[in-house]
Amino acid sequence: MQEKPKVSVTRTRRDSAAKEFPFTVDSIPAGGLKDVRVRAWEAFKKFSMPINTDEAWRRTDIRLLPASDFKIPQEGAFEDLPVVPDYLLRPLTGEQHGGQITLLPGGSRVDLDPVLVSKGVIFTDIRTAEREYPELLNKLIGTVVKPEDGKFAALASALAQNGILLYVPKNVVVETPLHSILWGPGVDLAHFSHLIVCVEDGASVTYVHEAASPDEIGHAMHAGIVEIYVGKDASLRFVELQSWGRHVWNFSHERAHVERGGNLDWIFGAVGSRLTKNFSDLDLAGEGSQGRMSGFYFTDGTQHLDHDTQQNHLAPHTTSDLLFKGALKGKSRSVWQGMIYVAPGAQKTDGYQANRNLVLDDQARADSIPGLEILADDVRCTHGATVGKLEKEPLFYLKSRGIPQTDAERLVVEGFFDPIMQRIPFEGVRERFQQAIKDKLSA
């Protein structure tokens, strides 16, 4: 890979980095992952706080992150915090789910269909996994996302009290979707999560994960890791929804590794948080592997969402297809920075990336930065990026049919998102997002 151009600092600014975290090596939870966590802590110590002269952080300013105020939730902390609302627990993918996990500050609830248990499917929270499947967990953890990937990856890796282990054994087809909720209420709290998904050769599963919290006064943060392994000819559909409260600073490092003939359908939906910085990498590591990444986001107020995506074609005959669409209201801001990388020898690859933005207010701003880095010569890679405004003529046309202004705007915005909704085969997920569109437009 070519070396990225270095950014040179020509002036120094006082107070140019956020305060440091108060955590120490003693903050590491006890349990079967202790060694892994201590190694991650070592990596964490080497990272300084990202500043906006770091290439990946140029457009996302975290100087106001009150890192030194954050505490890790105590065991059972959820008992004194707002409870998870019922609507989050309803299945988003049809009548029922094959399993559901609720991750809470200092606790969790796990439920899995006994039929899946008998097939060897593991779907449990990380504390249980540390006790019951320590070997498997130690084998999988840190193989796809490494603590060295970034400061927040290292921090989450060292301190994650919450997490999921989803393991689908070879050739097992899980028919009913699995569902997990990370519920992170409370202020001055740092929530850490670590999701590990391993779909072995020939297996298949659909998994929906949602991170959410109520809006509260003050600050909170979440740092998360998502590690995905899709084996040979295996298939994973993974839906991630983010509806953090508006006081939450949200950081995540996510990567999927797809083996030969494997298929990943990865869907992102983001409507929450004060600020999000998300790194999502797709590694098409095996010949003929395929990955689709579909994202929707809708920001308002002063929200700032930054999605950094990477489609890495590391083997021949691999296919990737990325479409991220976002709408922005108020003074909010979005950043999408995408890269398609084609490794030497990854011939006959087909890579596509597109980012479309609809800016609804003059003071909102969308940055869209596509990129290609192609080191093979027989490939097809295309990209596109657009930032558009709500136009007058379509609105007039809709109004001329008796549709009031707000409904007309909603129709145009829903229409804008329709190509993404078409990629989401779950009515529940679509409805959730349509509700968010309604709420945000009428706010």
Add this chain to the structure above:
Amino acid sequence: MSQLEIKNLHVSIEDKEILKGLSLTINQGEIHAIMGPNGTGKSTLAYTLMGHPNYTVTEGEIIFKGQNVLELEPDERSRAGIFLAFQYPVAIPGVTVANFLRTALNARRRAANPEDKGMPILDFRKMLKEKMDMLKMDHAFAGRYLNDGFSGGEKKRAEILQMAALKPEIAILDETDSGLDIDALRIVSEGVNALAGPDLGVLVITHYQRLLNYIKPNFVHIMLDGRIVESGGADLALHLEEQGYDWVREKYEETAEA
């Protein structure tokens, strides 16, 4: 009886006066045609009646059913019973014809009764299919994105479909014949004729006489330089077909200059 009354209407776009004192009254049950050369303000009249924000009324009145139309937003005008079939219908990507029409119908119901739960989906589908059959449209049309990638004929048919579904009391057809081949013209005209009747007033705006072979007007008006200069019966259109607009220009532009 619903009556649309336009009195001494003056309209400007960006300080350029386009309509210069136009008066016209249309009753329900009547079909009026406005003809005139390009650039004479025909489409300006259509857009102004619907309330397009780019057009500024500087003088005059538009009264519909006793209401001052100029005080109403475009959506309120529509719900009051005014309909405009656009010369250039606008594409709304991602919004299907069915979704759009259902939203429009439900907006009407909610305006009448804020508690309304919306039209039952089965009733809506049945209604939509009937209207599509009338216009000889494939039912798959309902699932297409509104005007997105439609051919000229499909766009005009979609306009008449909306008119059929929304049941206006006054319909303005702005150059509905433009871009239509003879078959499409016939189907669209048959659609309009099927909707015409004692409850509908129609204003057909057209450059050419050919549409009036299919939609028979009771009154024909000739527009020139922002005003109606001649009014008459259907024979006036035939006269224009034979003589063109030159005689109108000669007759009125000279007096205007004199």
